Amino acid sequence: xxxxxxxxxxxxxxxxxxxxxxxxxxxxxxxxxxxxxxxxxxxxxxxxxxxxxxxxxxxxxxxxxxxxxxxxxxxxxxxxxxxxxxxxxxxxxxxxxxxxxxxxxxxxxxxxxxxxxxxxxxxxxxxxxxxxxxxxxxxxxxxxxxxxxxxxxxxxxxxxxxxxxxxxxxxxxxxxxxxxxxxxxxxxxxxxxxxxxxxxxxxxxxxxxxxxxxxxxxxxxxxxxxxxxxxxxxxxxxxxxxxxxxxxxxxxxxxxxxxxxxxxxxxxxxxxxxxxxxxxxxxxxxxxxxxxxxxxxxxxxxxxxxxxxxxxxxxxxxxxxxxxxxxxxxxxxxxxxxxxxxxxxxxxxxx
Amino acid sequence: xxxxxxxxxxxxxxxxxxxxxxxxxxxxxxxxxxxxxxxxxxxxxxxxxxxxxxxxxxxxxxxxxxxxxxxxxxxxxxxxxxxxxxxxxxxxxxxxxxxxxxxxxxxxxxxxxxxxxxxxxxxxxxxxxxxxxxxxxxxxxxxxxxxxxxxxxxxxxxxxxxxxxxxxxxxxxxxxxxxxxxxxxxxxxxxxxxxxxxxxxxxxxxxxxxxxxxxxxxxxxxxxxxxxxxxxxxxxxxxxxxxxxxxxxxxxxxxxxxxxxxxxxxxxxxxxxxxxxxxxxxxxxxxxxxxxxxxxxxxxxxxxxxxxxxxxxxxxxxxxxxxxxxxxxxxxxxxxxxxxxxxxxxxxxxx
Numbered sequence: 001x002x003x004x005x006x007x008x009x010x011x012x013x014x015x016x017x018x019x020x021x022x023x024x025x026x027x028x029x030x031x032x033x034x035x036x037x038x039x040x041x042x043x044x045x046x047x048x049x050x051x052x053x054x055x056x057x058x059x060x061x062x063x064x065x066x067x068x069x070x071x072x073x074x075x076x077x078x079x080x081x082x083x084x085x086x087x088x089x090x091x092x093x094x095x096x097x098x099x100x101x102x103x104x105x106x107x108x109x110x111x112x113x114x115x116x117x118x119x120x121x122x123x124x125x126x127x128x129x130x131x132x133x134x135x136x137x138x139x140x141x142x143x144x145x146x147x148x149x150x151x152x153x154x155x156x157x158x159x160x161x162x163x164x165x166x167x168x169x170x171x172x173x174x175x176x177x178x179x180x181x182x183x184x185x186x187x188x189x190x191x192x193x194x195x196x197x198x199x200x201x202x203x204x205x206x207x208x209x210x211x212x213x214x215x216x217x218x219x220x221x222x223x224x225x226x227x228x229x230x231x232x233x234x235x236x237x238x239x240x241x242x243x244x245x246x247x248x249x250x251x252x253x254x255x256x257x258x259x260x261x262x263x264x265x266x267x268x269x270x271x272x273x274x275x276x277x278x279x280x281x282x283x284x285x286x287x288x289x290x291x292x293x294x295x296x297x298x299x300x301x302x303x304x305x306x307x308x309x310x311x312x313x314x315x316x317x318x319x320x321x322x323x324x325x326x327x328x329x330x331x332x333x334x335x336x337x338x339x340x341x342x343x344x345x346x347x348x349x350x351x
Numbered sequence: 352x353x354x355x356x357x358x359x360x361x362x363x364x365x366x367x368x369x370x371x372x373x374x375x376x377x378x379x380x381x382x383x384x385x386x387x388x389x390x391x392x393x394x395x396x397x398x399x400x401x402x403x404x405x406x407x408x409x410x411x412x413x414x415x416x417x418x419x420x421x422x423x424x425x426x427x428x429x430x431x432x433x434x435x436x437x438x439x440x441x442x443x444x445x446x447x448x449x450x451x452x453x454x455x456x457x458x459x460x461x462x463x464x465x466x467x468x469x470x471x472x473x474x475x476x477x478x479x480x481x482x483x484x485x486x487x488x489x490x491x492x493x494x495x496x497x498x499x500x501x502x503x504x505x506x507x508x509x510x511x512x513x514x515x516x517x518x519x520x521x522x523x524x525x526x527x528x529x530x531x532x533x534x535x536x537x538x539x540x541x542x543x544x545x546x547x548x549x550x551x552x553x554x555x556x557x558x559x560x561x562x563x564x565x566x567x568x569x570x571x572x573x574x575x576x577x578x579x580x581x582x583x584x585x586x587x588x589x590x591x592x593x594x595x596x597x598x599x600x601x602x603x604x605x606x607x608x609x610x611x612x613x614x615x616x617x618x619x620x621x622x623x624x625x626x627x628x629x630x631x632x633x634x635x636x637x638x639x640x641x642x643x644x645x646x647x648x649x650x651x652x653x654x655x656x657x658x659x660x661x662x663x664x665x666x667x668x669x670x671x672x673x674x675x676x677x678x679x680x681x682x683x684x685x686x687x688x689x690x691x692x693x694x695x696x697x698x699x700x701x702x
Contacts, residue, residue, distance in 0.1 A: 029659040192665070195649060195657075197548060197572040203650065203658035211659055218663040221548040221649050222573045223606025227641075227670040230608065255574025257581065258609055261616055290578075298546060298572050299554065301652040306546075307554035308380040308562055312569040314543070319578040 012057050012167050013064065015131050018071055020064045024051050025167055029208040039072065040065040040088045047095040047102070050199065054168020055242045055278050056137050059101030063130040065092045066109040070123045081119050085110065085126075098251060098291050098318055100243040100280045105133065134170045140275045140332040141172040145181025148238070148273055148330035152182040156235040157190040159228065159263075162253035163205035164240025164273065174240045174273040176209065178330055183215070191217040192228055196253060198297035198315060225259050229266040237263045238330075241274040248323030248340025249285035254316050260325035269327040276331055276347060291317040363408050363518050364415065366482050369422060371415045375402050376518055380559040390423065391416040391439045398446040398453070401550065405519020406593045406629050407488050410452030414481040416443045417460040421474045432470050436461065436477075449602060449642050449669055451594040451631045456484065485521045491626045491683040492523040496532025499589070499624055499681035503533040507586040508541040510579065510614075513604035514556035515591025515624065525591045525624040527560065529681055534566070542568040543579055547604060549648035549666060576610050580617040588614045589681075592625040599674030599691025600636035605667050611676035620678040627682055627698060642668040 014021045016036075020043055024033040035051060037043050043065035046052050052061050069088035075081035089106045096102050112129045116122035152158065158179055165176035172180065182189050191210055196202035203219050210217040220228055228234050237259060243251040250256070250272050263270040280288075295313030300306050307313075329336040329344070336343035365372045367387075371394055375384040386402060388394050394416035397403050403412050420439035426432035440457045447453050463480040467473035503509065509530055516527035523531065533540050542561055547553035554570050561568040571579055579585050588610060594602040601607070601623050614621040631639075646664030651657050658664075680687040680695070687694035 030656055195548065197546065197574055200657040203662070207662050208659050211662070216663075218665050219646075219649055219658055220665045221605065223548055223604075223609070224665060224667055224670070226609035226612060227605060227667050228665065230671070233665070253574075254572065254578060258574070258577035258613055261577060261612060262609055265612055295570075298570055301657065302655045304653045304655050305381060306551040306652065307570055308559050311554070311558050311562070312567075314569050314571045314575060314579065314584070316575055316578050319575070320581070 011171055013052060013061050013134065013170055015064055015067065015127070015134065020061070020068060022046060022052050022061070023167065025053060025205060026051055028204050038068060040069040040092065043068060044092050044095050047092070053201070054163065055099050055101040055240065056169040056174065056275060058096060058099050059105035059277060060130070060134050060137055060170055062092050062102045062105040063109045063133050066106060067127045067130040070113070070126045075119055078117065078119060078122065081122055082113060085113055096291070097289055098242055101277050104277050108133065137170040138172055141169055141174060141177040142181070143332040144174060144273055144275060144330055145172065145177040147332070147335055148178035148271065149181040149185045151269070151271060151328065151330070151335065152187060152189060152236060154187040156187070157192060157233060159192045159194070159225070159234045159237045159259070160206060161194045161202065161239045161256055161259050162196045163201040165206055165209045167205045167209055168240060174275065175238045176206065178238055178273045179215070180213070191215050192234060193217055193219050194222050194225060194255065194259070195219060196255060197222055198293070200301070201253070222255055226262050229262050229268060234268055236269045236271065238271045238273055241272050241278050242318055243288060244272065244274055244279045244329060245283055245285050245288065246279070246281045246341060246344050247285055248326055248329065248338065248344065250321040250326060251288055251290070251318045252321065254319050257319040257321045260321045264325050270325055271328050271330055272326055273330040276333060279344060281345070281348070285320060288320070290319070293317050362522055364403060364412050364485065364521055366415055366418065366478070366485065371412070371419060373397060373403050373412070374518065376404060376556060377402055379518070379555050389419060391420040391443060394419060395443050395446050398443070404552070405514065406450050406452040406591065407520040407525065407626060408518070409447060409450050410456035410628060411481070411485045411488055411521055413443050413453045413456040414460045414484050417457060418478045418481040421464070421477045426470060429468065429470060429473065432473055433464060436464055447642070448640055449593055452628050455628050459484065488521040489523055492520055492525060492528040493532070494683035495525060495624055495626060495681055496523065496528040498683070498685055499529035499622065500532040500536045502620070502622060502679065502681070502686065503529070503538060503540060503587060505538040506540070507538070508543060508584060510543045510545070510576070510585045510588045510610070511557060512545045512553065512590045512607055512610050513547045514552040516557055516560045518556045518560055519591060525626065526589045527557065529589055529624045530566070531564070542566050543585060544568055544570055545573050545576060545606065545610070546570060547606060548573055549644070551652070552604070573606055577613050580613050580619055585619055587620045587622065589622045589624055592623050592629050593669055594639060595623065595625055595630045595680060596634055596636050596639065597630070597632045597692060597695050598636055599677055599680065599689065599695065601672040601677060602639055602641070602669045603672065605670050608670040608672045611672045615676050621676055622679050622681055623677055624681040627684060630695060632696070632699070636671060639671070641670070644668050
């Protein structure tokens with residue numbers, strides 16, 4: 001892994017000297033490269049090309065994108081600035097329409113912007129709100145971790161899919177935050193990480209950050225989920241989410257649905273860890289759009305081609321896990337259990 | 352795909368001028384390369400490194416390996432020759448202990464060898480028996496295809512996992528033989544092929560041979576099996592097998608178990624196509640050894656590394672699908688249905 005290091009205080013996304021600094025996650029696990037952006041279009045492109053990914057990290061990245069947009073704007077009156085911001089919002093939002101946090105982060109900034117009176121005031125408000133959102137993300141993850149840690153036992157082996165870790169958030173992580181908090185509570189835990197094709201966020205990111213933090217982590221191909229469970233290698237599962245609707249349907253990285261199904265088949269608890277900002281109380285499960293990604297992610301890895309030319313590919317970014325497969329949804333406000341139609345709204349009332 | 356061509360009469364494994372000629376499947380789909388061996392140790396290595404794979408192809412390769420061994424032997428009396436052969440058998444068998452066909456192919460040749468009187472007679476018997484096994488494999492696949500084709504309907508989209516095609520056999524294929532026969536019977540079928548990590552036998556081999564034969568085939572990552580079924584994209588599943596025991600437990604490429612579980616969840620018929628030589632009437636399911644393969648298959652693809660150095664990996668070659676998930680076992684002697692404890696032995700009685 002060369003001699004790159006990942007500081008334990010590593011920030012996935014950060015606002016520094018009026019620029020956005022991100023870990024370029026497409027370079028992991030072989031290189032730890034930070035990229036610096038001063039144009040919101042660069043941020044949009046970074047979201048699109050998965051330089052940054054993970055619902056919470058995307059939400060904050062979108063907010064920082066708008067913070068760049070206020071600095072880039074030559075507007076001299078409020079309406080012009082709001083119009084420039086709206087233009088940036090549209091471009092940023094179009095990058096990952098399924099991720100609820102992106103819309104949420106952009107919306108929050110737009111509302112703050114509208115509350116300002118002068119151009120200068122709006123610029124200050126937008127930047128300080130975006131920075132606050134980043135800080136809050138870390139606090140939320142730590143609270144979520146604490147709430148989730150009681151669900152796990154000493155000597156559990158926990159399976160996770162994709163990366164819902166520090167690298168999916170501003171820091172600490174959601175699903176991996178729960179695993180970190182479980183260890184911090186004094187329990188010994190091991191982790192099994194799925195590779196998570198097509199772009200290996202499990203092997204590249206989850207294994208990377210857990211090894212760095214000294215966890216006992218084993219990697220499996222996505223095909224070995226059933227084997228691992230059938231052979232008694234897994235006690236519990238925890239994953240993140242890109243969007244949860246109020247009926248408890250969970251939209252997460254492609255493959256989550258089959259991990260959840262296999263867990264149910266083997267009587268293994270399947271938990272989802274996500275902040276309230278991931279929960280969409282408005283949209284119905286059947287109305288959620290699942291992005292289709294480019295086929296080349298599946299026909300090869302990097303420059304290595306693994307399928308014939310002109311192969312038809314079905315490459316959905318997400319799938320939907322129905323609530324009957326979900327043992328609990330871990331949030332910063334507590335753990336919701338079935339029936340989710342009742343327990344999810346209660347989390348918001350407690351807010 | 353350069354301008355390589357795959358002749359429709361392509362043989363995966365062939366005996367030619369006292370040599371074994373094989374398609375080097377590790378080079379597909381970008382290059383169609385034939386390799387020629389005159390030493391059984393090369394054949395053993397080819398089986399081990401997946402130059403040749405697929406239960407029936409391995410069975411015939413093992414037999415051809417012994418045919419090379421008789422030619423290599425300097426023995427002048429029968430006992431010496433049998434001793435040389437036994438040595439070669441052990442080396443060939445150790446390459447893939449889970450694949451029942453390998454043991455079967457080697458055993459058949461050893462019995463033929465023992466029946467000979469003179470060294471010259473044994474050499475002739477062994478070579479002609481190995482060649483006969485190759486011819487029989489093709490006939491068996493065509494019979495299996497015909498038996499299976501009645502289970503599929505016009506306009507079905509059929510999912511398959513790994514490669515149980517021409518490239519897994521001497522020619523025509525088992526699971527893909529059934530798909531070929533279904534089309535030959537006048538029905539229009541489409542295919543969804545899983546990538547089949549860790550070594551992409553789906554994208555590299557199945558997509559390659561089906562595209563060559565003009566099928567409408569789409570590739571999915573292994574993570575998208577659940578999505579494809581939940582979204583109504585799949586009508587039936589057919590896979591091959593490395594070993595089937597008489598209780599109907601199916602040992603096949605890692606990931607088969609979860610494809611079968613998802614199929615059951617969605618009420619999609621899940622068929623297994625395999626010759627009788629794949630059925631092991633002696634061994635109990637719990638006694639079948641599942642090979643663990645090297646971790647580097649999962650930590651990267653080719654030279655492309657996708658996980659940190661020194662990552663622990665769990666990389667089983669096969670998994671076990673229990674009989675309650677299997678809608679039928681398609682063989683050259685007919686289709687067995689549950690209860691398999693009764694239907695499987697009947698196939699052998701019909702023999």
